[in-house]
Amino acid sequence: MKICSYRDVTPDREIPGVALHLVISAQDGAPHFAMRVFEVEPGASTPFHSHWWEHEAFILAGRGKLRGSEREWELAPDDAVYVPGDEEHCFINTGSEPLRFICCIPHH
Template sequence: MVVSNIKDVKGMKIEGPVVKAMTKRVLISPKEGWEGYVMRLFDLEEGGYSPRHSHPWPHINYIISGKGILHIDGKDYEVEEGSYAYVPENKIHQFLNRGKETFRFICIVPEEGDQ
């Protein structure tokens, strides 16, 4: 069992040629007792984006704050606070912040998806 607050979870900044202004926090994982799954929190700062990629596992997303674009297999979807999405396995996808405030979302993946 775990009861906590995101303020208590250290974020890992991620930058590189295919990702910009992204921070990742692992909130719940097998370490906390949730076998097989991982719940992560991502922040994309203004102008930030996740890598455009695909993988052999699905994931579930919930937008907590901000506005952005979720690109899935050639189509762009506008998302904002309260939006949610299921991204099937092997689909090319990417999140992009299109606002001035932080774009924050939860991403739940099978354990093998947390790399």
């Protein structure tokens, strides 16, 4: 088992304005899924992209939008999000504070 604060995990900052904390991974013994915590700064977004795997997200703080290929959805704290595999998407921070969310994906 593992318990940690996402704040204790050094984030990947490859995407400008986005901090990705990989809090649980295969290296922790999780055989199927990874858990990540994203922090998207105001005005920033994750890249518009798609991939074969689905993922689930849970909005912890902030406001934003989930952009899909045909529409956008508003995001607020306590929202649960499902993104099917092969669906183009990105998370956009439209608020004045960081958009923070948990995202779980299968190992790929």
